[in-house]
Amino acid sequence: MGPSTATIEVAGERDDPPVRLFCTDSGGDGPPLLLLHGLAGHCGEWDALAARFTATHRVVAFDARGSGASTRRPGDVSRAAHVRDVRAVVDRFGLDAGRLTLVGQSMGGVTALLTAAAHPELVRALVLIEAGPDGPSPSLPGTIGAWLDSWPVRSPTPGRRPRSSAGERRAAPGRRVWSPAQVACTRASTGTSWSPRSRRTPTATTGTRGTRCAARCWWYGPARGC
Known part of the structure; x- marks a missing residue:
């Protein structure tokens, strides 16, 4: 069988x-x-x-x-x-x-x-x-984002942005499409409230919590107050 x-x-x-x-x-x-x-x-x-x-x-x-x-x-x-x-x-x-x-x-x-x-x-x-017990590098989210951005995105109608069956706006040719799950994963891994509309490559948090917060969010998911 x-x-x-x-x-x-x-x-x-x-x-x-x-x-x-x-x-x-x-x-x-x-x-x-x-x-x-x-x-x-x-x-x-x-x-x-x-x-x-x-x-x-x-x-x-x-x-x-x-x-x-x-x-x-x-x-x-x-x-x-x-x-x-x-x-x-x-x-x-x-x-x-x-x-x-x-x-x-x-x-x-x-x-x-x-x-x-x-x-x-x-x-x-x-x-x-390709995995281990160490936390991710602070540059990892940006590296992954750049890699995904390198994928080709096709548009069935040149010059127009197609919509999904649910009415979601999709990216124009050459622009990346971010699903809600991808956005949530990126926010969890960086410890930020990053949005695709910011048009900035997601990076790890800085400041008092720094990369410790980003690493904790990556391993365990976002926590309250993160």
């Missing part, structure tokens, strides 16, 4: 609506292996790796909230929300607690690390790819 797919629902906290997570179960025998993709990625990036490991592991992957076929505009994009999603996937697929290996790339590596810290009883091993 080939991989199977399922969509699970994760309840929101406070007044946030539930989030749908698109999951791929590649099957396999042995201890569970949960694969977490990076920023702007999707679980399909793991397909070739998953196929190789099904001989020795039970392999599952999912699209993170705000990515792929999962809910694209979640109300909560904090680090804690991503950890809750991992726990929900583990429970939904019955992955054995204490035998689980988390494999995370970039943002997925951060989620894997935080999940192991919050739920040590679940995780046997971590595999971190």
Whole structure:
């Protein structure tokens, strides 16, 4: 049998609506292996790796909230929300607690690390790819923003700004489109109230809280008074 797919629902906290997570179960025998993709990625990036490991592991992957076929505009994009999603996937697929290996790339590596810290009883091993325990560089949000700005943006009608089905104004050719989830992630990682309308590259906060605030927001999500 080939991989199977399922969509699970994760309840929101406070007044946030539930989030749908698109999951791929590649099957396999042995201890569970949960694969977490990076920023702007999707679980399909793991397909070739998953196929190789099904001989020795039970392999599952999912699209993170705000990515792929999962809910694209979640109300909560904090680090804690991503950890809750991992726990929900583990429970939904019955992955054995204490035998689980988390494999995370970039943002997925951060989620894997935080999940192991919050739920040590679940995780046997971590595999971190382009990720580690250090906080981000203060220049990281600007670097990521510049990288995303380099992507081409097409407009179906030259000289006009198309609108989405929801009436959202999209960017003109060559201009970046910021979704609400992307704006929320950028604000969380920089510890600011940055807006795309400012037309400035998002950077980490300065002043009395400085980069400590930006790093804390990146790892744990924005806190009150941040």
